[in-house]
Amino acid sequence: MGTQIKDVVIKSDAPNTLFLDKHADYIAAYGSKKDDYEYTLSEYLRMSGIYWGLTVMDLMGQLHRMNREEIVDFIKSCQHDCGGISASIGHDPHLLYTLSAVQILTLYDNVKAIDVDKVVDYVRGLQQEDGSFAGDKWGEIDTRFSFCAVATLALLGRLDAVDVEKAVEFVLSCMNFDGGFGCRPGSESHAGQIYCCTGFLSITGQLHQVNADLLGWWLCERQLPSGGLNGRPEKLPDVCYSWWVLAALKIIGRIHWIDKAKLRNFILACQDEETGGFADRPGDMVDPFHTLFGVAGLSLMGDEQIKPVNPVFCMPEDVLQRIGLQPDLLI
Amino acid sequence: MHGRVKVKSTAQQEEEKRKGREKKLKVYLTVRDAIFSKRSNGELDEEALQFTQQLLCSNPDFATLWNYRREILLHLETVKEEDEIQKLYEAELFFIETCLKMNPKSYGSWHHRGWVSSRLPRPDWTRELSLCDRCLSLDDRNFHCWDYRRLVVKASGVPVDQELQFTDRLIGSNFSNYSSWHYRSTLLPLLHPEPGSEPASPCRKQNNTHTSPTASPQTHSHRVCEEQLLKEYELVQNAFFTDPNDQSAWFYYRWLLGRAEREELISCVYVSREGERVAVAFSKPVNALTEGLMLVLDGQQQQRVEWRSAHPRFRHSPVWLCELPPGSVSDINNEHNLTVHWMEKHTHRDCALYTGRPESWCRDSATDQELFRSELSVEKTSVLQSELQSCTQLLELEPQNKWCLLTIVLLMRALDPLGHEKETLAHFQTLKEVDPMRSSYYSDLCSKFMIENTILKMEYAEVRVFSLSDKNLSTLCHLDQLLLVTHINLSSNQLVRFPPQFSMLQCLEVLEADDNAIGNLEGLYHLPKLEEVSLKNNQISKLSDLEPLASCPRLTRLDLRGNPVTKTANIEAELAQLLPSVTDLLL
Ligand SMILES: [Zn+2]
Numbered sequence: 005m006g007t008q009i010k011d012v013v014i015k016s017d018a019p020n021t022l023f024l025d026k027h028a029d030y031i032a033a034y035g036s037k038k039d040d041y042e043y044t045l046s047e048y049l050r051m052s053g054i055y056w057g058l059t060v061m062d063l064m065g066q067l068h069r070m071n072r073e074e075i076v077d078f079i080k081s082c083q084h085d086c087g088g089i090s091a092s093i094g095h096d097p098h099l100l101y102t103l104s105a106v107q108i109l110t111l112y113d114n115v116k117a118i119d120v121d122k123v124v125d126y127v128r129g130l131q132q133e134d135g136s137f138a139g140d141k142w143g144e145i146d147t148r149f150s151f152c153a154v155a156t157l158a159l160l161g162r163l164d165a166v167d168v169e170k171a172v173e174f175v176l177s178c179m180n181f182d183g184g185f186g187c188r189p190g191s192e193s194h195a196g197q198i199y200c201c202t203g204f205l206s207i208t209g210q211l212h213q214v215n216a217d218l219l220g221w222w223l224c225e226r227q228l229p230s231g232g233l234n235g236r237p238e239k240l241p242d243v244c245y246s247w248w249v250l251a252a253l254k255i256i257g258r259i260h261w262i263d264k265a266k267l268r269n270f271i272l273a274c275q276d277e278e279t280g281g282f283a284d285r286p287g288d289m290v291d292p293f294h295t296l297f298g299v300a301g302l303s304l305m306g307d308e309q310i311k312p313v314n315p316v317f318c319m320p321e322d323v324l325q326r327i328g329l330q331p332d333l334l335i
Numbered sequence: 336m337h338g339r340v341k342v343k344s345t346a347q348q349e350e351e352k353r354k355g356r357e358k359k360l361k362v363y364l365t366v367r368d369a370i371f372s373k374r375s376n377g378e379l380d381e382e383a384l385q386f387t388q389q390l391l392c393s394n395p396d397f398a399t400l401w402n403y404r405r406e407i408l409l410h411l412e413t414v415k416e417e418d419e420i421q422k423l424y425e426a427e428l429f430f431i432e433t434c435l436k437m438n439p440k441s442y443g444s445w446h447h448r449g450w451v452s453s454r455l456p457r458p459d460w461t462r463e464l465s466l467c468d469r470c471l472s473l474d475d476r477n478f479h480c481w482d483y484r485r486l487v488v489k490a491s492g493v494p495v496d497q498e499l500q501f502t503d504r505l506i507g508s509n510f511s512n513y514s515s516w517h518y519r520s521t522l523l524p525l526l527h528p529e530p531g532s533e534p535a536s537p538c539r540k541q542n543n544t545h546t547s548p549t550a551s552p553q554t555h556s557h558r559v560c561e562e563q564l565l566k567e568y569e570l571v572q573n574a575f576f577t578d579p580n581d582q583s584a585w586f587y588y589r590w591l592l593g594r595a596e597r598e599e600l601i602s603c604v605y606v607s608r609e610g611e612r613v614a615v616a617f618s619k620p621v622n623a624l625t626e627g628l629m630l631v632l633d634g635q636q637q638q639r640v641e642w643r644s645a646h647p648r649f650r651h652s653p654v655w656l657c658e659l660p661p662g663s664v665s666d667i668n669n670e671h672n673l674t675v676h677w678m679e680k681h682t683h684r685d686c687a688l689y690t691g692r693p694e695s696w697c698r699d700s701a702t703d704q705e706l707f708r709s710e711l712s713v714e715k716t717s718v719l720q721s722e723l724q725s726c727t728q729l730l731e732l733e734p735q736n737k738w739c740l741l742t743i744v745l746l747m748r749a750l751d752p753l754g755h756e757k758e759t760l761a762h763f764q765t766l767k768e769v770d771p772m773r774s775s776y777y778s779d780l781c782s783k784f785m786i787e788n789t790i791l792k793m794e795y796a797e798v799r800v801f802s803l804s805d806k807n808l809s810t811l812c813h814l815d816q817l818l819l820v821t822h823i824n825l826s827s828n829q830l831v832r833f834p835p836q837f838s839m840l841q842c843l844e845v846l847e848a849d850d851n852a853i854g855n856l857e858g859l860y861h862l863p864k865l866e867e868v869s870l871k872n873n874q875i876s877k878l879s880d881l882e883p884l885a886s887c888p889r890l891t892r893l894d895l896r897g898n899p900v901t902k903t904a905n906i907e908a909e910l911a912q913l914l915p916s917v918t919d920l921l922l
Contacts, residue, residue, distance in 0.1 A: 044363060047397075180520070182590065187478070191478065291336045294336070
């Protein structure tokens with residue numbers, strides 16, 4: 005009798021120390037594979053890919069190895085007349101990539117490289133009657149986009165450009181019986197969405213509306229015997245969900261409810277010793293996305309070889325301090 | 336990026352793969368460039384539909400290609416007859432279905448399907464619903480498909496009870512289905528809402544069975560009427576007896592056991608004559624600066640009072656403070672009447688300060704408000720009793736089952752928190768042993784329950800002394816409930832700090848917290864009446880840790896024996912400078 009818990013087994017020879025140098029080499033080399041098939045296939049998210057790479061490099065103190073000028077020029081060429089920014093040249097603008105671009109330019113202390121007023125107009129134009137945000141002009145609604153909108157505006161110091169009260173109302177209408185949040189009202193809770201919604205409520209100063217004890221319980225129950233965290237009940241553990249759950253717990257002041265030593269073990273076991281980089285699970289292929297969230301997770305748990313990361317923006321704390329942005333966390 | 340296992344391969348295999356990829360890349364780039372150039376030339380034709388189809392099959396997250404297709408379809412709408420348009424969109428649905436078979440979790444494909452359905456001249460919602468059925472039968476956790484189902488249900492007016500039956504079927508075939516339990520939690524309050532604040536009555540079997548399940552904010556009126564609740568208990572019990580380790584049913588059960596949100600009200604108004612100060616407590620955190628809070632003293636509106644939260648870190652707080660104009664209440668021979676109005680919520684609370692009294696308050700106590708337990712009807716009480724019995728039986732079969740243990744604790748609290756205190760503590764001990772990864776969670780939850788019990792005991796005894804020593808407390812909460820407490824004893828626990836919320840204890844005079852691991856005193860901030868603080872054997876290590884105490888004007892006695900800070904050079908002189916009011920210092 006009883007369900008088998010879905011989980012992975014960490015082999016005894018899995019990595020258990022952090023290979024920062026290898027990860028930096030992996031990310032530095034990643035962008036030079038421009039004529040690779042796999043790389044080309046991921047063009048539709050290139051702007052976010054660059055944000056993942058740059059942020060993890062900055063967290064490791066290696067940002068100088070990236071080609072700043074080339075990246076800033078690329079971002080400029082991705083801003084459209086409407087103000088929105090696309091993942092790559094030839095692609096359409098979207099809030100997801102607008103946020104990534106603004107994050108990158110904030111890392112580089114260079115938001116003036118783009119037309120900021122037009123970005124603000126673009127974001128404002130995507131807010132709907134009910135306070136929600138569409139991802140682009142085609143109208144997909146998702147609490148992820150609510151997060152992208154307020155995070156972009158907060159980084160630009162222009163949060164007053166949208167109807168924050170209505171935006172908050174919409175996000176709260178996506179709260180579920182388990183204290184979590186989904187994509188839209190009625191959607192099931194999901195760790196990625198919970199990260200976006202708690203991050204959103206942090207930026208808008210509304211975290212007291214969260215049922216932190218109930219949500220914290222759901223979140224800490226994501227930790228599996230392997231130490232890794234999953235994104236929903238009965239799913240496999242994953243490095244990226246480890247970040248989303250961990251960051252959400254940090255935002256609601258309950259990070260001590262998970263077993264940090266076991267999570268650290270799991271994240272370290274997801275490294276690829278040969279190539280550098282982190283995979284979603286031990287033994288899988290690495291990518292920049294999981295490399296950022298692996299390193300960021302370790303940072304949030306206090307690893308001193310890595311710069312402290314901000315749980316809301318997933319950017320180095322020193323960068324946010326520089327622009328005077330300190331989003332609320334529950335205490 | 337997910338679930339791709341790394342496989343070792345020989346150099347020769349690598350070379351072959353590389354060649355294969357190179358070839359694919361060439362084809363891909365040719366098609367992509369053709370699409371981009373057609374689009375920039377404004378070509379909105381069927382050839383572009385073919386090209387984009389070719390790439391989207393294998394790469395449905397390439398959002399711009401879906402956008403281009405929509406532009407083309409919108410254009411074709413303007414040049415074709417309705418029957419042709421219908422056919423065009425049906426072909427589009429067919430193509431999306433192919434994409435979904437390849438990748439059932441692509442945001443882009445699902446969004447496009449919703450868009451196409453909304454453009455279709457004659458939509459066939461029955462077909463869409465059966466597509467959802469098929470998709471969910473392959474993966475009953477696919478949240479994209481669940482969301483699409485909700486869209487279809489809303490657009491076509493599927494009755495709520497029909498959807499509830501759908502979850503009955505799914506749960507009946509497999510209890511372990513979190514998505515179905517979740518869906519149930521959104522449907523039940525629509526179908527069987529808790530009747531306002533009236534006494535428990537049979538569910539209103541009203542006509543809303545035919546409204547469709549629109550999104551219901553779970554934060555607000557999300558409770559279910561009692562009659563239906565009792566049925567749900569039975570369903571969940573079947574689930575966890577069948578599979579006691581399946582968490583879905585337990586999460587759902589905890590929701591059923593929960594209680595309605597508290598009404599928004601002013602729970603306490605406190606006034607100090609000598610301090611010329613008012614403290615107001617609310618049932619939930621508010622921002623008094625934006626909530627239209629108005630103070631009336633002896634019939635006069637006090638325009639100039641400045642409200643501040645108990646600690647500057649809180650923009651939203653359940654406790655707010657203000658100073659009264661100098662001299663307005665200080666004469667002990669006068670009686671004063673105070674009213675605090677909460678304009679936004681159309682509510683207020685009065686408080687009379689009688690002649691000769693140094694302070695006064697008016698409030699609902701935690702016991703009046705039934706703060707820490709559910710308001711249970713006789714019927715529900717007997718059902719919960721029998722639930723408790725069933726869970727206890729289950730625990731005998733599965734003594735290590737953490738879900739069952741925690742549920743027993745919650746049932747005990749719903750029934751009689753004080754009566755079950757001893758068993759609750761024992762169960763928490765077991766929980767920490769069987770589920771050590773979450774031991775901090777159980778410690779904090781147990782602390783919360785012990786604090787609730789101590790508040791209840793204090794209020795039954797009608798005293799202002801809060802005593803909770805030697806109970807393994809790991810955290811402090813409900814501090815807004817301690818606004819009137821004058822003496823607090825927290826010694827021999829595992830506390831590491833006084834959180835900023837501790838500054839809500841506006842009447843505190845004596846604080847004992849010996850034998851903890853406290854290193855952070857942030858919450859000992861502007862406590863106007865605090866005189867004695869005993870912090871023997873804690874972890875206060877730096878002089879700066881003590882800085883918050885400098886804001887407590889009446890502090891005279893401070894016991895720091897057994898703290899690392901006592902080893903600091905010149906400690907006495909340093910402390911005399913930092914805390915000049917302290918005359919009785921023990922190091
Ligand atoms: Zn992942």
